[in-house]
Amino acid sequence: MTDELVSHQQRAQKLYANGNYQAALDEYTVLRKLRASADGKESLSYLSNLHSSIYCLNHLQQWDEAVELARELSTTRDRILGKEDSASIDAKRWWIWMCTKTGDLARASDLEIEIADVLYSTGDTKGAERAVATAVFYQGRSRDSSADQAASAVTEAAATTTNAAKIRSVIKKAAPQVFMAGVVATFEGIVGGIFD
Structure with missing residues (x-):
């Protein structure tokens, strides 16, 4: 790592630790550009700085x-x-x-289905069920629709996944209860209690 990169990295980390997120973001942006040209956009150092930029933007x-x-x-x-x-x-x-912060709940729902599919494949059934329930919730909020309409949309989105049958089974079981559970339950993970 060159002295310039080390200097930017240390400065960015210190600024972030001190809560100066805009200045830290500026440093991480410079680092991303330098690392992209030196190491490529698939390098771990570039991806680490990209993730740090997301943290800053979140703040x-x-x-x-x-x-x-x-x-x-x-x-x-x-x-x-x-x-x-x-x-x-x-x-x-x-x-x-x-x-969710930009209001693209339909996309958030689709991404939750992707996570559910992966979690089923790795054996994390509870995590997958939570992801499916969250997908149904997001889909319902994105369309301001009924549980049945949200469930139908998520079922359609999950049709091409490896674990489509498992996902469909959870959707049928979860959809009505997800809407009753509400947003607090979804974000605190209580939705997973539906499956206990």
Whole structure:
């Protein structure tokens, strides 16, 4: 790592730690450009700085810019690490969070289905069920629709997944209860109690 990169990295980390998120973002932006040209956009150092930029944007509530960076982080990690990797799932969850902040709940729902499919494939049934229930909730909120309409839309979105049958089964079971549980239950993970 060159002295210039080390200097920018240390400055960015210190600014972030001190809560100066705009200045930290500026440093991480410079670092991303330097690392992209030196190491490529698939390098771990570039992706780390990209993730740090998302943290800054989250604190600054700059959701529109953050959603694009979260998309880039998620799709790149999926490609180089695999969708099952915990870092890939974490990146997708950041993308979902940014979608909810920009009001793109339909996209958030689709991303939750992607996570559910991966979690079923890795054996995390409870996590997958929570992701499906959250997908139904987001879909319902995005369309301001009934539980049946939201369930139908999520079922259609999940049709091409590896675990479509499992996802359909959860949708039938969860849809009415998800709407009764409400937003607090969804975000606090209580929706998962539906399956206990």
